[in-house]
Amino acid sequence: MSLIKIIEILAILVGAFSGFVEARSKQMDVVGVFTVAFITAFGGGTLRDILLDQRPLFWVIHQEYAILIFVLALISAPVIKTLRYIVSERLIVVADALGLGLFSVAGVAAAISAGMPLFIASMMGVITGIFGGVLRDIVCNEIPMVLRDRRPYAICSFVGCWAYLLMQKFGIYPDYSLGACALLITTLRLATWARDMRLG
Template sequence: MVHPRLTLAVSIMETIAILAYAISGFLEARKRRLDPIGTFLIALATAFGGGTVRDVLLERRPFYWVEHQEYVIVIFVASFFAPYVLRLVSHVISERALLIADAIGLGLFSVAGTSIALDAEMPPFIAVLMGVTTGVFGGIIRDVLCNEVPLILRDSRPYATCAFVGCWVYLLLARMNVDSVYSVLMATGFILVARLVTYKFDVRLRH
């Protein structure tokens, strides 16, 4: 039996991940001097774009953000106060904390996407690709909407690679019949550590 605290931990990580991705959208919108509606669209796309693309490919309905409108409402309201939100975040939360939150988002979204694809009876490799799509595609959509070459295509530091390997770790744990909550936490932890270590030591992939 899974301890309720573990389930709570996953829920807290989910909230941190969504807010971290939304803040990433706020930052990009501020660079572009977008109005509140534009800010909302960019933040929403960053936070839920990957999951939406996954759900479209898997023909899965309703979309996650439709089922959890509370996140959408929070992002919508925050978009009208984005400059103040970012100012507060910069004073309260360090750049390192934002990096950790983003890494949590990458890990949790990627693993969750893999799990959903497995539930849809996708083969393992496709399930992993769906997981990576969930983790990274929000940032790709954000950059495309802002008329930029996606960061993931011009930054040689491993990002999607960490998610890709971590999703295989999740598959391995699932094959070993490890409880799903433990599997999510361990695979997410692997991606988190891999992302932070490669970032700290400036590991880069060959062009």
């Protein structure tokens, strides 16, 4: 299995976990949990595919991703109830930062494969990284975190995407670039959270 495939699967699982936790905190039933987890896991990639005119959508090609989220939603109630006692805010932030890094590099790599110019590719990475969370917050009747957090959330994604593009420009092995830039984005996000760095 290729590294980009592994990154894609990990990103979906992390995104779904974020959706599960948020939906359960809003006392949603299993349908609500599945819906929120689904749009968190697939929202950014779906918008990216639409903008890149990629058909069919990535989760339609790989129906096993959607089936996995469906099964996890069915068993999420007891799992989340158990995790509630051990999952801290710090762990949720780490999961969110990891999802941002994984989704962002998957998005920018997909855009480059589609032949997009560099700036557009970087924006596709940012969109893939943040839009699932935006949809999650909207469905949960919250102002999207990326718009209210005031920490450089999208900027971390943007910087990491450009790091990936520069590494590709200099001919660095793609798998190394993907892993390094996912780690860079995750680290930047966690550093801004830990130091409480804010914009404006």
